[in-house]
Amino acid sequence: MTDGAEEVEFGETLVRLEGVSKHFSQGSGFLESIWPKPPVRATDDVTLEIKRGETLGLVGESGCGKSTLARTILQLIEATEGDIYFKGRNLAELSGKELREQREDMQMIFQDPQSSLDPRMKVGPIVEEPMKAHGLYEGEREERARELLEKVGLDPQHYNRYPHQFSGGQRQRINLARALSVNPDFIVCDEPVSALDVSIQAQVLNTMNELQDEFGLTYLFIAHDLSVIRHISDRVAVMYLGHVVEVADKEELFENPSHPYTKSLLKAIPAPDPRAEGREVILQGDVPSPIDPPSGCRFRTRCPNLIAPEQYDMDAEMWTRVRHFMREVDRRTFDVSDMDEASLRDRFFPDRQPTGEVGDVVDEAMVALTDPEDPNWDRAGELLVDSFAEESICAKELPVYEVESEYTDGTHLAACHLHKGGEELVAADTTDVEAEADD
Amino acid sequence: MSEDETLLEVENLKTQFFTEEGTVRAVDGISFDVKEGEIVGLVGESGAGKSVATSSIMRLVEEPGEVVGGTVTFKGEKLIDFDEGPDGEMRPSDEMLSNSQMRKRIRGREIAIIFQDPMEALNPVFKVGSQIREFIEINRGFDEEEARELAVDMLREVGIPEPEDRYHSYPHQFSGGMRQRVLIAMALACEPSLIIADEPTTALDVTVEAQILELVDDLREKYDTAFIWVTHDMAVIAEICDRVNVMYLGEIIEEAEVDDLFHDTKHPYTRALLESIPRPDQTTEELNPIVGVMPEAINPPPGCRFHTRCPEAREVCPEVEPEFQDVSEADESEHFVHCVKYEDVGYEYAEPLETQATEAFGGGLIETDEEERGEADD
Numbered sequence: 001m002t003d004g005a006e007e008v009e010f011g012e013t014l015v016r017l018e019g020v021s022k023h024f025s026q027g028s029g030f031l032e033s034i035w036p037k038p039p040v041r042a043t044d045d046v047t048l049e050i051k052r053g054e055t056l057g058l059v060g061e062s063g064c065g066k067s068t069l070a071r072t073i074l075q076l077i078e079a080t081e082g083d084i085y086f087k088g089r090n091l092a093e094l095s096g097k098e099l100r101e102q103r104e105d106m107q108m109i110f111q112d113p114q115s116s117l118d119p120r121m122k123v124g125p126i127v128e129e130p131m132k133a134h135g136l137y138e139g140e141r142e143e144r145a146r147e148l149l150e151k152v153g154l155d156p157q158h159y160n161r162y163p164h165q166f167s168g169g170q171r172q173r174i175n176l177a178r179a180l181s182v183n184p185d186f187i188v189c190d191e192p193v194s195a196l197d198v199s200i201q202a203q204v205l206n207t208m209n210e211l212q213d214e215f216g217l218t219y220l221f222i223a224h225d226l227s228v229i230r231h232i233s234d235r236v237a238v239m240y241l242g243h244v245v246e247v248a249d250k251e252e253l254f255e256n257p258s259h260p261y262t263k264s265l266l267k268a269i270p271a272p273d274p275r276a277e278g279r280e281v282i283l284q285g286d287v288p289s290p291i292d293p294p295s296g297c298r299f300r301t302r303c304p305n306l307i308a309p310e311q312y313d314m315d316a317e318m319w320t321r322v323r324h325f326m327r328e329v330d331r332r333t334f335d336v337s338d339m340d341e342a343s344l345r346d347r348f349f350p351d352r353q354p355t356g357e358v359g360d361v362v363d364e365a366m367v368a369l370t371d372p373e374d375p376n377w378d379r380a381g382e383l384l385v386d387s388f389a390e391e392s393i394c395a396k397e398l399p400v401y402e403v404e405s406e407y408t409d410g411t412h413l414a415a416c417h418l419h420k421g422g423e424e425l426v427a428a429d430t431t432d433v434e435a436e437a438d439d
Numbered sequence: 440m441s442e443d444e445t446l447l448e449v450e451n452l453k454t455q456f457f458t459e460e461g462t463v464r465a466v467d468g469i470s471f472d473v474k475e476g477e478i479v480g481l482v483g484e485s486g487a488g489k490s491v492a493t494s495s496i497m498r499l500v501e502e503p504g505e506v507v508g509g510t511v512t513f514k515g516e517k518l519i520d521f522d523e524g525p526d527g528e529m530r531p532s533d534e535m536l537s538n539s540q541m542r543k544r545i546r547g548r549e550i551a552i553i554f555q556d557p558m559e560a561l562n563p564v565f566k567v568g569s570q571i572r573e574f575i576e577i578n579r580g581f582d583e584e585e586a587r588e589l590a591v592d593m594l595r596e597v598g599i600p601e602p603e604d605r606y607h608s609y610p611h612q613f614s615g616g617m618r619q620r621v622l623i624a625m626a627l628a629c630e631p632s633l634i635i636a637d638e639p640t641t642a643l644d645v646t647v648e649a650q651i652l653e654l655v656d657d658l659r660e661k662y663d664t665a666f667i668w669v670t671h672d673m674a675v676i677a678e679i680c681d682r683v684n685v686m687y688l689g690e691i692i693e694e695a696e697v698d699d700l701f702h703d704t705k706h707p708y709t710r711a712l713l714e715s716i717p718r719p720d721q722t723t724e725e726l727n728p729i730v731g732v733m734p735e736a737i738n739p740p741p742g743c744r745f746h747t748r749c750p751e752a753r754e755v756c757p758e759v760e761p762e763f764q765d766v767s768e769a770d771e772s773e774h775f776v777h778c779v780k781y782e783d784v785g786y787e788y789a790e791p792l793e794t795q796a797t798e799a800f801g802g803g804l805i806e807t808d809e810e811e812r813g814e815a816d817d
Contacts (some may be wrong), residue, residue: 034701061644062615082714167732197484197671202715202728224644227674231726268649269719270674274697276720279678281653283646287612331600389540 008052008087014186014218016049022065022072022081026291041290044242045082045398052185055219056213057233057250057345058266059226062285066222067240070188073220074106075099086186102136107179113171117163123149123174124159130182130252148177151214153207169200173207180215186199188220193228205232226269235410238262241298243398244289245415249408258403258414261299262290263314284327295413300394307417308426309391312358320428321349322358326384327430329365329377336375341366361387393417445631446665447473447496447550452519454488454495463729463737465491465504467689470763473633478659480676480697484712485687486733486738489669492686493635495519496667497552498541499524514632518545548578555638557618561610568606570596572626578629593624608623616647623654630662634749637669652679673716677701683713688744689736690762694775705766705776743779746792753789755779 008014023039025032032249043065052054058066071077073084075091084091088100101388110116117126127145131137137144146156152173154166163171172192179187189208205228211217223229229236229250236253238246238261239426246259257263264282271277282304288294294301308319325348328334337342344366345353354362365380389395394417401419406414418427450470454501456463466488469566472709473479481489495506498518508736509517509530519543522532536545546552554560571590577583581589587606592779597620610618621637626634636655640648659666668680683700683706685693693706704710714727731748734740740747746756759779766781767774779786 041790100696124620167734198673199484199712199715199729200732202717202726203730205717206726206728226645227717227719230719231723254719254722265646266719270645270652270672270678271703271718271720272673272677272713272716274677274701276677281648284650286616286647296705332596333595333600333601335595355548 008185010053010216010268011051013049014052014087015048015088015220016085017046017069018046018083018085020046020072020084021080022068022070022077023080038082038291039173041238041242043072044069044293046242046244048237048247050186050218050220052218053212053216054234055232057229057236058220058222058239059224059229059236061287062224063241064239065291066224066239067190069239070108070190070220070222074103074188075393076108092161100135104182105135105184106186106188107182107184108188108190109172109175109179109192109345110194111195111196112295113168113175114289116173117176119163121160122160123154125161125164126174127177127181130178134182136182145177148180149174151180151211152177153203166436167200169196169204172196175353176204176207176211180211183215184217185217186220188222190222191224192221194223194225198329201228208232217358226266238265241287241293242343243415245299246413248403248405248412248414249410252405252407252410252412256406256412258412258419259299259416260303260305260418262414265305283327292438294395296393296397297417300389300392303394304430305418305427306389306396307392308428309388310393312388313356314358314426316426316429318352318354318358319426320430322354322362323428324430325362325365326346326381328386329384330381331368332377332381336369341370344370384408393420444475445472445666446475446514447480448510448512449492449496450510450512452495452511453507454500455505455507456489456504458503458737463735463738464689465736466495467739468509469684469686469689469691471684471691471694473665473667475632476486476659476663476665477682478655478680480680480683481667481669482671482673482676482683483687484671484733486688486736487524487686488689488736489671490637493637495669497546497550497635498538510558513545513549516545524584528676529607547574547631548629549631550633550763551629552635552637552803553619553622553626555641557622558610559613560622561618563610566607567613567621568612569610571621571628574625578720589628590624593628594621594693596627596658597621597624598650599624614647616643616651619643619647619651620654623651623658625740627658627662627664631664633667635667635669637661638671640675641672643671648675655679662797671715674719685712686735688721688739690744690777691775692745692777694773696772696774699767699772699774703774703779705774706745706778707749707780708745711748711750743777747794749794750792751780752792753786754792755784755786755789756792759784 020043022043023040023041026037046069065113072079092129124142124145127148128141131141146159149158150156154173156401193204196204212219221232233250235249237244240261246262257266267280267282272278282303283302289436300306307315353359361383365384368376368380399417400413400415403412403414451468452466453468454466456465469492483489494500496511496518508517508521509519510517515538517534518536520532520535521529524530527761532547548635572586575586575589591602591606594605599605599617600622613621623764640651680697682696684691687708693709700709704713711729715729717723721776729748733746742757742758742759743761746752756779761777761779762782763775766776767775
């Protein structure tokens with residue numbers, strides 16, 4: 001145990017993140033210093049707590065900043081902004097020596113079990129390496145390494161073998177043994193089972209669970225596979241494009257998802273059962289670039305429940321139609337060469353036409369689109385996006401609200417204006433319209 | 440959906456790799472068929488021989504690998520066929536298509552293939568549109584302008600936004616999901632009867648995977664294309680396939696319609712595989728992993744190849760090579776299984792076998808030759 005750090009009881013906060021951001025610059029050198037390119041905002045303003053003894057699952061699509069966040073927590077990369085507290089100490093304020101000592105309590109396991117093991121070292125010395133680095137267990141290292149190999153489900157006799165003599169799952173066990181060798185409190189696991197076959201995945205997950213019970217470990221478990229997250233986590237944080245959008249206890253998050261992104265993500269997972277309800281495809285398109293992320297709520301550009309701008313007078317149904325039209329124009333998903341204004345209206349507003357200010361904007365966009373000489377997509381798209389999407393509360397404010405937990409006692413945070421409460425909000429529901437458009 | 444017209448028939452296909460350590464029997468006598476407009480799954484863990492099986496069908500196996508036996512019939516033509524030579528040796532028969540016939544008539548034109556890594560299949564220095572266009576020109580004999588139009592149409596068809604502009608983009612300017620859509624567009628452009636999809640969604644996020652699977656389902660309905668869907672993911676199989684073949688160590692050990700496979704599972708391996716995966720729609724407390732790892736195909740276990748990890752293994756299992764037989768009742772759809780439990784070879788009277796599977800916790804090493812490893816250590 002490191003001197004200077006207070007001991008943390010089980011269930012108390014072990015790691016605390018306050019407004020942690022990590023931005024990467026895109027270039028370096030002289031030109032960059034004169035004409036700097038905008039940074040890649042990998043994680044932005046993340047506030048999270050990890051309690052001692054729990055497994056916090058961190059889930060999100062690739063590129064959402066999960067791994068950056070993990071590396072920032074361990075101070076493998078320096079945070080651009082914000083503070084990280086481990087056992088109450090601000091890690092950024094520690095000196096190099098103190099930080100190295102602190103690392104004894106924080107270990108990491110990587111996704112690729114092959115590249116994280118030195119191919120020229122035997123397994124025993126690999127497991128002993130962290131003990132040497134921290135000057136621990138002098139004289140009893142070999143014994144401890146053998147003991148740990150057995151704990152993680154390997155044969156202690158394999159002390160003298162090389163990593164290539166093991167299968168992927170076994171190599172991940174070696175990684176586990178190495179992480180455990182300095183008796184840490186906190187292990188960051190970055191996609192530890194995603195490179196493994198399903199049957200092997202289950203073996204490693206079970207071992208990780210057993211070790212957690214035995215050594216009182218705290219895990220930050222990063223994965224993109226929601227089934228794995230559901231199996232191993234106590235609490236779950238969902239990330240989208242550098243922001244944490246929802247945090248709740250596992251059962252609560254899976255049974256009562258409150259952020260539209262979490263909902264869409266959960267509906268997108270397939271169940272290994274042909275009789276299960278089919279997955280729904282709600283999210284269209286790709287995640288926007290983290291170089292110039294959308295303002296306000298970052299999910300708003302793909303959100304099926306975007307909130308209507310207050311200044312316009314329309315009901316949810318009309319807003320849904322308008323938003324669908326806006327999106328299709330913006331992405332140019334249809335061919336206008338053989339369409340006139342009437343057929344456009346018939347396609348996007350079959351029941352009734354938008355009126356008032358909304359009607360004016362839609363009219364103007366349609367005129368631009370149906371120009372027989374040169375349909376002006378850019379103008380139509382910009383007009384619609386500027387008048388509607390950019391005026392929504394979702395584009396203007398970054399939301400964080402607490403939602404009432406329905407399934408557990410824990411706090412449930414969702415970063416979505418739908419939970420603002422009080423005022424009347426007109427939210428779109430484009431799932432039906434988009435399904436209709438597909439038919 | 441499935442018409443009873445058989446499109447592709449694979450019989451007793453064998454592919455071996457001749458390495459210094461010995462002969463690897465990567466695919467060891469598999470048989471299955473694909474009917475028109477049907478999606479047939481080929482599922483198994485890594486090393487089961489799924490990809491070797493599909494490359495064998497396309498005759499794309501490279502040195503030191505070689506297709507050594509079996510017959511593959513596609514629309515009445517023999518993609519692979521052997522007969523016995525004068526010295527009792529197996530040699531390609533006269534009916535087997537020549538390499539140039541395969542190249543000109545079959546690959547791309549009749550059977551297209553989509554790989555896991557789209558970056559490998561696209562040339563990074565050419566624009567995406569021109570790659571599709573060239574492919575169409577070569578395979579369908581269109582002139583440049585027609586081919587360009589079709590390429591843009593196909594890009595729109597697979598859901599790429601702003602297809603006219605994206606036609607001029609390079610592969611690296613697309614995201615992973617979009618690249619996979621480009622490959623699907625390319626595969627579909629020649630309206631093949633069969634598409635082999637080799638783990639096409641494995642590298643993608645679930646949300647993107649869902650989009651691609653939906654797209655494939657729509658396109659299949661529209662073009663009536665059959666698919667062989669290779670994957671390790673039972674959830675994808677459950678969602679998209681009509682029929683499934685489960686592979687283990689170079690053999691197909693179970694074949695059934697998708698609902699039967701999941702709800703009337705016959706082979707212990709398939710059952711163990713299904714029990715080992717966590718569910719997204721319910722919380723599982725304890726997972727039930729399959730013990731041990733798949734043995735190497737260079738020296739497969741005798742008898743049933745799964746007996747070393749099988750929770751139901753009995754003494755008869757290593758001794759008897761199981762038959763691949765239909766075990767369905769008269770009024771049910773076909774259900775083939777490769778397990779002595781369903782044969783009359785004395786399984787019910789045999790003693791349980793003492794294997795890893797009967798012990799509480801697995802994690803032993805791969806079966807390797809100790810001496811050989813000793814040399815490697817020095």
